[in-house]
Amino acid sequence: MIRSFRALLIRDLKLAARVGGSGVMGLIFFLMIVTLIPFALGPDLNLLSRIGPAILWIAALLATLIGLDRLFQADQEDGSLDLLRLSHAPLEIVVLAKVVAYWLVTGLPLAIAAPFLGLLVALSPEGMLAMVATLLVGTPALTFIGAVGAALTSSLRRGGLILAILVLPFMIPTLIFGVSAANAALGGTIPFATPFLILVALSLIAAVVGTVGAAAALRSGE
Amino acid sequence: MQSGQGCRGLRLSVNNLACERGERRIFEGVSFTLTSGEALVITGRNGAGKSTLLELLAGRLSPAAGQVLWEGAGERALSECLHYVGHRDALKAALTAEENLTFARDFLGHPALKPREALEAVGLAHAARLPVAYLSAGQRRRVALARLLVAERPLWLLDEPTSALDAASQETLRLLLEAHRGTGGMIAATTHSPLFLKDAKEIRIGRPQIPPPSAGEGAEPSEAGEGP
Numbered sequence: 173m174i175r176s177f178r179a180l181l182i183r184d185l186k187l188a189a190r191v192g193g194s195g196v197m198g199l200i201f202f203l204m205i206v207t208l209i210p211f212a213l214g215p216d217l218n219l220l221s222r223i224g225p226a227i228l229w230i231a232a233l234l235a236t237l238i239g240l241d242r243l244f245q246a247d248q249e250d251g252s253l254d255l256l257r258l259s260h261a262p263l264e265i266v267v268l269a270k271v272v273a274y275w276l277v278t279g280l281p282l283a284i285a286a287p288f289l290g291l292l293v294a295l296s297p298e299g300m301l302a303m304v305a306t307l308l309v310g311t312p313a314l315t316f317i318g319a320v321g322a323a324l325t326s327s328l329r330r331g332g333l334i335l336a337i338l339v340l341p342f343m344i345p346t347l348i349f350g351v352s353a354a355n356a357a358l359g360g361t362i363p364f365a366t367p368f369l370i371l372v373a374l375s376l377i378a379a380v381v382g383t384v385g386a387a388a389a390l391r392s393g394e
Numbered sequence: 395m396q397s398g399q400g401c402r403g404l405r406l407s408v409n410n411l412a413c414e415r416g417e418r419r420i421f422e423g424v425s426f427t428l429t430s431g432e433a434l435v436i437t438g439r440n441g442a443g444k445s446t447l448l449e450l451l452a453g454r455l456s457p458a459a460g461q462v463l464w465e466g467a468g469e470r471a472l473s474e475c476l477h478y479v480g481h482r483d484a485l486k487a488a489l490t491a492e493e494n495l496t497f498a499r500d501f502l503g504h505p506a507l508k509p510r511e512a513l514e515a516v517g518l519a520h521a522a523r524l525p526v527a528y529l530s531a532g533q534r535r536r537v538a539l540a541r542l543l544v545a546e547r548p549l550w551l552l553d554e555p556t557s558a559l560d561a562a563s564q565e566t567l568r569l570l571l572e573a574h575r576g577t578g579g580m581i582a583a584t585t586h587s588p589l590f591l592k593d594a595k596e597i598r599i600g601r602p603q604i605p606p607p608s609a610g611e612g613a614e615p616s617e618a619g620e621g622p
Contacts, residue, residue, distance in 0.1 A: 251482025258477070
Protein backbone atom coordinates (compact mmCIF):
# COMPACT_ATOMS: atom_id res chain seq x y z
CA MET A 173 0.00 0.00 0.00
CA ILE A 174 2.84 2.36 0.90
CA ARG A 175 4.63 1.33 -2.31
CA SER A 176 1.59 2.16 -4.41
CA PHE A 177 1.19 5.49 -2.64
CA ARG A 178 4.83 6.37 -3.18
CA ALA A 179 4.83 5.24 -6.81
CA LEU A 180 1.81 7.39 -7.64
CA LEU A 181 3.15 10.38 -5.71
CA ILE A 182 6.46 10.23 -7.58
CA ARG A 183 4.70 9.81 -10.93
CA ASP A 184 2.49 12.85 -10.38
CA LEU A 185 5.40 14.99 -9.20
CA LYS A 186 7.38 13.99 -12.31
CA LEU A 187 4.41 14.78 -14.54
CA ALA A 188 4.02 18.20 -12.94
CA ALA A 189 7.67 18.96 -13.59
CA ARG A 190 7.57 17.89 -17.26
CA VAL A 191 6.45 19.92 -20.23
CA GLY A 192 2.76 20.75 -20.05
CA GLY A 193 2.63 19.93 -16.35
CA SER A 194 0.67 22.02 -13.89
CA GLY A 195 3.74 22.78 -11.78
CA VAL A 196 4.24 26.51 -12.16
CA MET A 197 0.82 27.44 -13.56
CA GLY A 198 -0.82 28.09 -10.20
CA LEU A 199 2.13 30.09 -8.98
CA ILE A 200 2.16 32.34 -12.04
CA PHE A 201 -1.58 32.89 -11.76
CA PHE A 202 -1.12 33.82 -8.09
CA LEU A 203 1.62 36.26 -9.07
CA MET A 204 -0.58 37.85 -11.74
CA ILE A 205 -3.51 38.56 -9.44
CA VAL A 206 -1.35 39.91 -6.63
CA THR A 207 0.64 42.21 -8.93
CA LEU A 208 -2.46 43.54 -10.69
CA ILE A 209 -4.36 44.58 -7.58
CA PRO A 210 -1.94 47.29 -6.33
CA PHE A 211 -2.06 48.84 -9.80
CA ALA A 212 -5.83 48.89 -9.69
CA LEU A 213 -6.10 50.25 -6.16
CA GLY A 214 -3.46 52.94 -6.42
CA PRO A 215 -0.54 53.74 -4.13
CA ASP A 216 -2.45 53.83 -0.84
CA LEU A 217 -0.11 51.78 1.37
CA ASN A 218 -2.41 51.79 4.39
CA LEU A 219 -5.30 50.45 2.37
CA LEU A 220 -3.10 47.84 0.71
CA SER A 221 -1.62 46.56 3.94
CA ARG A 222 -5.09 46.40 5.49
CA ILE A 223 -6.58 44.30 2.70
CA GLY A 224 -3.31 42.54 1.83
CA PRO A 225 -4.11 39.24 3.59
CA ALA A 226 -7.50 39.09 1.88
CA ILE A 227 -5.91 39.69 -1.54
CA LEU A 228 -3.32 36.98 -0.99
CA TRP A 229 -5.93 34.52 0.23
CA ILE A 230 -8.32 35.12 -2.67
CA ALA A 231 -5.43 34.80 -5.10
CA ALA A 232 -4.33 31.55 -3.43
CA LEU A 233 -7.86 30.17 -3.60
CA LEU A 234 -8.19 30.93 -7.31
CA ALA A 235 -4.70 29.62 -8.02
CA THR A 236 -5.58 26.34 -6.31
CA LEU A 237 -8.76 26.11 -8.34
CA ILE A 238 -7.23 26.78 -11.73
CA GLY A 239 -5.50 23.46 -12.32
CA LEU A 240 -7.83 21.35 -10.22
CA ASP A 241 -10.10 20.23 -13.06
CA ARG A 242 -7.23 18.22 -14.54
CA LEU A 243 -6.56 16.36 -11.26
CA PHE A 244 -8.53 13.24 -12.25
CA GLN A 245 -9.62 14.23 -15.75
CA ALA A 246 -6.17 13.69 -17.25
CA ASP A 247 -6.09 10.15 -15.85
CA GLN A 248 -9.65 9.54 -16.97
CA GLU A 249 -8.87 10.56 -20.55
CA ASP A 250 -5.80 8.45 -21.15
CA GLY A 251 -7.15 5.39 -19.36
CA SER A 252 -4.77 5.63 -16.39
CA LEU A 253 -7.73 5.78 -14.02
CA ASP A 254 -8.59 2.19 -15.00
CA LEU A 255 -5.04 1.21 -14.12
CA LEU A 256 -5.27 3.04 -10.78
CA ARG A 257 -8.35 0.99 -9.87
CA LEU A 258 -6.35 -2.24 -10.12
CA SER A 259 -4.13 -1.57 -7.12
CA HIS A 260 -4.09 -3.45 -3.83
CA ALA A 261 -4.45 -0.10 -2.22
CA PRO A 262 -8.00 1.22 -1.89
CA LEU A 263 -9.06 4.14 -4.05
CA GLU A 264 -8.78 6.41 -1.02
CA ILE A 265 -5.00 5.91 -1.02
CA VAL A 266 -4.94 6.72 -4.74
CA VAL A 267 -6.87 9.94 -4.11
CA LEU A 268 -4.65 10.83 -1.17
CA ALA A 269 -1.46 10.36 -3.22
CA LYS A 270 -2.79 12.49 -6.06
CA VAL A 271 -4.01 15.26 -3.76
CA VAL A 272 -0.76 15.35 -1.80
CA ALA A 273 1.19 15.58 -5.06
CA TYR A 274 -1.10 18.36 -6.28
CA TRP A 275 -0.69 20.28 -3.03
CA LEU A 276 3.10 19.91 -3.16
CA VAL A 277 3.21 21.52 -6.61
CA THR A 278 0.56 24.22 -6.07
CA GLY A 279 -0.29 24.87 -2.41
CA LEU A 280 3.21 24.66 -0.99
CA PRO A 281 4.83 27.03 -3.56
CA LEU A 282 2.03 29.54 -2.87
CA ALA A 283 2.81 29.54 0.84
CA ILE A 284 6.54 29.89 0.15
CA ALA A 285 6.01 32.72 -2.35
CA ALA A 286 3.62 34.62 -0.06
CA PRO A 287 6.30 36.74 1.72
CA PHE A 288 7.70 38.01 -1.59
CA LEU A 289 4.26 38.87 -2.87
CA GLY A 290 3.47 40.35 0.54
CA LEU A 291 5.95 43.10 -0.35
CA LEU A 292 3.66 44.14 -3.20
CA VAL A 293 0.75 44.69 -0.84
CA ALA A 294 2.88 46.39 1.85
CA LEU A 295 2.58 43.65 4.47
CA SER A 296 4.57 44.04 7.69
CA PRO A 297 7.10 41.26 8.55
CA GLU A 298 4.79 39.71 11.14
CA GLY A 299 1.99 39.83 8.58
CA MET A 300 4.16 37.93 6.09
CA LEU A 301 4.92 35.29 8.67
CA ALA A 302 1.23 34.94 9.43
CA MET A 303 0.45 34.64 5.71
CA VAL A 304 2.95 31.81 5.30
CA ALA A 305 1.54 30.02 8.35
CA THR A 306 -2.11 30.40 7.32
CA LEU A 307 -1.49 29.43 3.69
CA LEU A 308 0.61 26.45 4.75
CA VAL A 309 -2.17 25.22 6.99
CA GLY A 310 -5.17 26.38 4.94
CA THR A 311 -4.33 25.41 1.35
CA PRO A 312 -4.57 21.66 2.07
CA ALA A 313 -8.23 22.25 2.96
CA LEU A 314 -8.78 24.00 -0.39
CA THR A 315 -7.10 21.16 -2.29
CA PHE A 316 -8.99 18.38 -0.52
CA ILE A 317 -12.36 20.12 -0.94
CA GLY A 318 -11.54 20.73 -4.59
CA ALA A 319 -10.60 17.07 -5.08
CA VAL A 320 -14.22 16.02 -4.46
CA GLY A 321 -15.38 18.37 -7.20
CA ALA A 322 -12.56 17.23 -9.48
CA ALA A 323 -13.60 13.61 -9.01
CA LEU A 324 -17.26 14.42 -9.69
CA THR A 325 -16.46 16.30 -12.89
CA SER A 326 -13.65 14.00 -14.08
CA SER A 327 -15.68 12.59 -16.97
CA LEU A 328 -17.06 15.95 -18.13
CA ARG A 329 -15.27 17.48 -21.06
CA ARG A 330 -15.39 21.07 -19.86
CA GLY A 331 -15.82 20.48 -16.18
CA GLY A 332 -13.72 23.39 -14.94
CA LEU A 333 -16.56 25.86 -14.50
CA ILE A 334 -18.93 23.34 -12.94
CA LEU A 335 -16.12 22.32 -10.62
CA ALA A 336 -15.66 25.93 -9.47
CA ILE A 337 -19.40 26.39 -8.89
CA LEU A 338 -19.57 23.12 -6.95
CA VAL A 339 -16.65 23.64 -4.62
CA LEU A 340 -16.44 27.42 -4.07
CA PRO A 341 -19.21 27.51 -1.44
CA PHE A 342 -17.38 24.86 0.56
CA MET A 343 -14.13 26.80 0.37
CA ILE A 344 -15.65 29.93 1.94
CA PRO A 345 -15.16 28.87 5.60
CA THR A 346 -11.48 28.24 4.92
CA LEU A 347 -11.20 31.66 3.30
CA ILE A 348 -12.92 33.39 6.23
CA PHE A 349 -10.75 31.79 8.89
CA GLY A 350 -7.58 32.09 6.84
CA VAL A 351 -8.02 35.81 6.37
CA SER A 352 -9.15 36.41 9.94
CA ALA A 353 -6.13 34.54 11.31
CA ALA A 354 -3.79 36.60 9.16
CA ASN A 355 -5.55 39.81 10.21
CA ALA A 356 -5.42 38.80 13.87
CA ALA A 357 -1.63 38.58 13.58
CA LEU A 358 -1.55 42.18 12.35
CA GLY A 359 -3.39 43.44 15.41
CA GLY A 360 -6.95 43.44 16.60
CA THR A 361 -8.97 42.17 19.47
CA ILE A 362 -8.89 38.42 18.86
CA PRO A 363 -5.75 36.38 19.46
CA PHE A 364 -4.07 34.72 16.45
CA ALA A 365 -4.50 31.21 17.80
CA THR A 366 -8.32 31.19 17.79
CA PRO A 367 -9.01 31.45 14.04
CA PHE A 368 -5.74 29.66 13.26
CA LEU A 369 -6.76 26.54 15.19
CA ILE A 370 -10.14 26.52 13.46
CA LEU A 371 -8.25 26.69 10.15
CA VAL A 372 -6.18 23.69 11.22
CA ALA A 373 -9.38 21.86 12.12
CA LEU A 374 -10.93 22.70 8.75
CA SER A 375 -7.91 21.24 6.97
CA LEU A 376 -8.03 18.05 9.01
CA ILE A 377 -11.76 17.60 8.41
CA ALA A 378 -11.32 18.33 4.70
CA ALA A 379 -8.51 15.78 4.48
CA VAL A 380 -10.81 13.01 5.72
CA VAL A 381 -14.04 14.07 4.01
CA GLY A 382 -12.28 15.03 0.78
CA THR A 383 -10.40 11.75 0.47
CA VAL A 384 -13.41 9.58 1.18
CA GLY A 385 -15.72 11.76 -0.90
CA ALA A 386 -13.47 11.89 -3.95
CA ALA A 387 -12.92 8.12 -3.83
CA ALA A 388 -16.69 7.56 -3.62
CA ALA A 389 -17.23 9.91 -6.58
CA LEU A 390 -14.64 8.04 -8.64
CA ARG A 391 -16.22 4.69 -7.77
CA SER A 392 -19.69 5.76 -8.80
CA GLY A 393 -18.38 7.42 -11.96
CA GLU A 394 -19.57 5.88 -15.25
CA MET B 395 6.08 -14.88 -13.76
CA GLN B 396 8.34 -16.76 -11.42
CA SER B 397 5.44 -17.55 -9.10
CA GLY B 398 3.30 -19.19 -11.77
CA GLN B 399 2.47 -21.96 -9.33
CA GLY B 400 0.31 -19.49 -7.41
CA CYS B 401 -2.05 -19.30 -10.35
CA ARG B 402 -3.16 -22.92 -10.08
CA GLY B 403 -6.63 -23.47 -8.77
CA LEU B 404 -7.96 -20.12 -9.76
CA ARG B 405 -11.38 -20.01 -11.31
CA LEU B 406 -13.41 -17.20 -12.79
CA SER B 407 -17.10 -17.96 -13.27
CA VAL B 408 -19.50 -15.57 -14.86
CA ASN B 409 -23.20 -16.37 -14.59
CA ASN B 410 -25.92 -14.76 -16.63
CA LEU B 411 -24.20 -11.42 -16.70
CA ALA B 412 -26.16 -8.49 -18.07
CA CYS B 413 -25.13 -4.91 -18.56
CA GLU B 414 -27.08 -1.71 -18.94
CA ARG B 415 -25.69 1.65 -19.87
CA GLY B 416 -27.95 4.66 -19.96
CA GLU B 417 -31.06 2.48 -19.49
CA ARG B 418 -30.15 0.52 -22.61
CA ARG B 419 -29.54 -3.19 -22.18
CA ILE B 420 -26.32 -3.94 -24.01
CA PHE B 421 -26.12 -7.67 -23.47
CA GLU B 422 -27.56 -10.28 -21.15
CA GLY B 423 -27.21 -13.93 -20.36
CA VAL B 424 -23.43 -14.05 -20.74
CA SER B 425 -21.99 -17.06 -18.92
CA PHE B 426 -18.59 -18.70 -19.02
CA THR B 427 -15.94 -20.12 -16.75
CA LEU B 428 -12.23 -19.69 -17.02
CA THR B 429 -9.67 -21.75 -15.13
CA SER B 430 -5.89 -21.76 -15.00
CA GLY B 431 -4.23 -21.95 -18.38
CA GLU B 432 -7.39 -21.23 -20.34
CA ALA B 433 -8.01 -18.48 -22.81
CA LEU B 434 -11.29 -16.93 -23.82
CA VAL B 435 -11.83 -15.07 -27.06
CA ILE B 436 -14.78 -12.72 -27.07
CA THR B 437 -16.18 -11.86 -30.47
CA GLY B 438 -19.16 -9.90 -31.67
CA ARG B 439 -19.88 -7.07 -34.02
CA ASN B 440 -19.11 -3.41 -33.27
CA GLY B 441 -21.15 -2.11 -30.38
CA ALA B 442 -22.13 -5.56 -29.17
CA GLY B 443 -20.58 -4.90 -25.77
CA LYS B 444 -17.27 -6.75 -25.94
CA SER B 445 -15.30 -3.94 -24.33
CA THR B 446 -18.12 -3.40 -21.85
CA LEU B 447 -17.83 -7.04 -20.77
CA LEU B 448 -14.12 -6.58 -20.07
CA GLU B 449 -14.80 -3.35 -18.20
CA LEU B 450 -17.34 -5.20 -16.07
CA LEU B 451 -14.72 -7.83 -15.24
CA ALA B 452 -12.15 -5.14 -14.51
CA GLY B 453 -14.55 -3.62 -12.00
CA ARG B 454 -14.94 -0.35 -13.83
CA LEU B 455 -18.67 -0.93 -14.39
CA SER B 456 -21.09 -2.85 -12.25
CA PRO B 457 -23.41 -5.47 -13.76
CA ALA B 458 -27.16 -4.95 -14.06
CA ALA B 459 -27.77 -8.63 -13.33
CA GLY B 460 -25.83 -11.83 -12.86
CA GLN B 461 -22.62 -12.37 -10.98
CA VAL B 462 -18.89 -12.67 -11.32
CA LEU B 463 -17.28 -15.22 -9.01
CA TRP B 464 -13.56 -15.29 -8.35
CA GLU B 465 -12.34 -18.35 -6.48
CA GLY B 466 -9.03 -19.69 -5.32
CA ALA B 467 -7.18 -16.43 -4.84
CA GLY B 468 -7.54 -16.20 -1.08
CA GLU B 469 -7.85 -12.63 0.09
CA ARG B 470 -6.94 -11.06 -3.23
CA ALA B 471 -9.97 -9.52 -4.87
CA LEU B 472 -10.54 -9.94 -8.60
CA SER B 473 -9.37 -6.42 -9.37
CA GLU B 474 -6.05 -7.13 -7.63
CA CYS B 475 -5.46 -10.22 -9.75
CA LEU B 476 -5.89 -8.85 -13.22
CA HIS B 477 -4.22 -6.76 -15.84
CA TYR B 478 -6.42 -4.67 -18.07
CA VAL B 479 -5.17 -3.29 -21.37
CA GLY B 480 -7.96 -1.29 -22.91
CA HIS B 481 -8.39 0.86 -25.97
CA ARG B 482 -6.76 3.71 -24.16
CA ASP B 483 -3.20 2.77 -23.37
CA ALA B 484 -3.06 4.23 -19.85
CA LEU B 485 0.36 5.66 -20.61
CA LYS B 486 1.52 9.13 -19.64
CA ALA B 487 2.78 10.83 -22.78
CA ALA B 488 5.22 13.08 -20.89
CA LEU B 489 7.00 10.17 -19.20
CA THR B 490 9.38 7.79 -20.93
CA ALA B 491 8.40 4.20 -21.70
CA GLU B 492 10.65 3.00 -18.89
CA GLU B 493 9.19 5.46 -16.37
CA ASN B 494 5.67 4.38 -17.28
CA LEU B 495 6.55 0.76 -16.68
CA THR B 496 8.47 1.51 -13.48
CA PHE B 497 5.36 3.23 -12.15
CA ALA B 498 3.13 0.28 -13.11
CA ARG B 499 5.57 -2.17 -11.51
CA ASP B 500 5.73 -0.27 -8.22
CA PHE B 501 2.06 0.62 -8.17
CA LEU B 502 0.54 -2.76 -9.02
CA GLY B 503 2.72 -4.83 -6.67
CA HIS B 504 3.92 -8.41 -7.21
CA PRO B 505 6.79 -7.23 -9.43
CA ALA B 506 7.99 -9.59 -12.15
CA LEU B 507 10.26 -8.51 -15.00
CA LYS B 508 12.25 -5.29 -14.81
CA PRO B 509 10.95 -2.52 -17.13
CA ARG B 510 13.99 -2.91 -19.40
CA GLU B 511 13.47 -6.66 -19.75
CA ALA B 512 9.77 -6.21 -20.43
CA LEU B 513 10.53 -3.67 -23.17
CA GLU B 514 13.06 -6.09 -24.65
CA ALA B 515 10.40 -8.80 -24.67
CA VAL B 516 8.15 -6.64 -26.84
CA GLY B 517 11.09 -5.50 -28.98
CA LEU B 518 11.22 -1.91 -27.77
CA ALA B 519 14.46 -1.83 -25.79
CA HIS B 520 15.73 1.02 -27.96
CA ALA B 521 12.75 3.22 -27.03
CA ALA B 522 13.09 2.89 -23.25
CA ARG B 523 14.32 6.45 -22.76
CA LEU B 524 11.97 8.11 -25.22
CA PRO B 525 8.89 9.93 -23.98
CA VAL B 526 5.79 7.97 -24.94
CA ALA B 527 4.54 11.03 -26.84
CA TYR B 528 7.23 10.37 -29.47
CA LEU B 529 6.16 6.76 -30.07
CA SER B 530 3.83 5.54 -32.81
CA ALA B 531 0.43 3.99 -32.07
CA GLY B 532 1.80 0.47 -32.47
CA GLN B 533 4.78 1.20 -30.26
CA ARG B 534 2.55 2.65 -27.55
CA ARG B 535 0.41 -0.44 -27.68
CA ARG B 536 3.52 -2.56 -27.22
CA VAL B 537 4.55 -0.47 -24.19
CA ALA B 538 1.05 -0.99 -22.78
CA LEU B 539 1.40 -4.74 -23.41
CA ALA B 540 4.81 -4.71 -21.72
CA ARG B 541 2.92 -3.68 -18.59
CA LEU B 542 1.54 -7.22 -18.50
CA LEU B 543 5.07 -8.47 -17.86
CA VAL B 544 6.26 -6.09 -15.13
CA ALA B 545 3.72 -7.19 -12.53
CA GLU B 546 2.67 -10.78 -11.95
CA ARG B 547 -1.09 -11.11 -12.21
CA PRO B 548 -2.94 -14.26 -13.25
CA LEU B 549 -5.80 -12.85 -15.32
CA TRP B 550 -5.15 -10.72 -18.39
CA LEU B 551 -8.03 -8.76 -19.85
CA LEU B 552 -7.10 -7.53 -23.31
CA ASP B 553 -9.31 -5.30 -25.39
CA GLU B 554 -8.35 -5.87 -29.03
CA PRO B 555 -4.68 -6.40 -28.19
CA THR B 556 -3.62 -6.73 -31.83
CA SER B 557 -4.95 -3.35 -32.96
CA ALA B 558 -2.18 -1.19 -34.47
CA LEU B 559 0.34 -4.05 -34.19
CA ASP B 560 2.35 -5.26 -37.20
CA ALA B 561 2.58 -8.94 -38.11
CA ALA B 562 5.83 -9.53 -36.22
CA SER B 563 4.48 -7.91 -33.05
CA GLN B 564 1.29 -9.95 -33.31
CA GLU B 565 3.39 -13.08 -33.33
CA THR B 566 5.40 -11.82 -30.32
CA LEU B 567 2.13 -11.13 -28.54
CA ARG B 568 0.84 -14.63 -29.34
CA LEU B 569 4.00 -16.16 -27.87
CA LEU B 570 3.67 -14.00 -24.74
CA LEU B 571 0.05 -15.05 -24.31
CA GLU B 572 0.90 -18.73 -24.73
CA ALA B 573 3.78 -18.38 -22.25
CA HIS B 574 1.39 -16.80 -19.75
CA ARG B 575 -1.04 -19.68 -20.22
CA GLY B 576 1.84 -22.09 -19.81
CA THR B 577 2.47 -20.79 -16.29
CA GLY B 578 -1.19 -21.19 -15.38
CA GLY B 579 -2.42 -17.72 -16.30
CA MET B 580 -5.77 -16.88 -17.80
CA ILE B 581 -6.60 -14.63 -20.71
CA ALA B 582 -9.81 -13.01 -21.84
CA ALA B 583 -9.45 -11.05 -25.03
CA THR B 584 -11.84 -9.33 -27.37
CA THR B 585 -10.87 -9.43 -30.99
CA HIS B 586 -11.97 -9.08 -34.58
CA SER B 587 -8.94 -10.75 -36.11
CA PRO B 588 -8.03 -14.31 -35.11
CA LEU B 589 -5.50 -14.55 -32.29
CA PHE B 590 -4.38 -18.12 -33.16
CA LEU B 591 -4.38 -19.21 -29.53
CA LYS B 592 -4.37 -22.97 -28.91
CA ASP B 593 -7.78 -24.40 -27.87
CA ALA B 594 -9.16 -21.06 -26.85
CA LYS B 595 -12.77 -20.94 -25.77
CA GLU B 596 -14.87 -18.57 -27.75
CA ILE B 597 -18.06 -16.73 -26.91
CA ARG B 598 -19.98 -14.46 -29.16
CA ILE B 599 -22.01 -11.74 -27.57
CA GLY B 600 -24.71 -9.68 -29.17
CA ARG B 601 -27.84 -7.74 -28.51
CA PRO B 602 -30.57 -9.60 -26.64
CA GLN B 603 -33.46 -10.79 -28.75
CA ILE B 604 -36.09 -8.11 -29.07
CA PRO B 605 -39.20 -9.56 -27.44
CA PRO B 606 -42.18 -9.91 -29.79
CA PRO B 607 -44.66 -7.06 -29.36
CA SER B 608 -47.26 -8.93 -27.38
CA ALA B 609 -50.04 -7.52 -25.25
CA GLY B 610 -48.55 -6.02 -22.14
CA GLU B 611 -47.12 -2.84 -20.72
CA GLY B 612 -43.56 -3.61 -21.71
CA ALA B 613 -44.26 -3.59 -25.44
CA GLU B 614 -45.95 -0.23 -25.66
CA PRO B 615 -43.06 2.13 -24.92
CA SER B 616 -40.80 0.36 -27.41
CA GLU B 617 -43.37 0.78 -30.15
CA ALA B 618 -43.83 4.41 -29.26
CA GLY B 619 -40.07 4.83 -29.41
CA GLU B 620 -39.97 3.78 -33.03
CA GLY B 621 -42.10 6.70 -34.16
CA PRO B 622 -40.49 9.72 -35.80
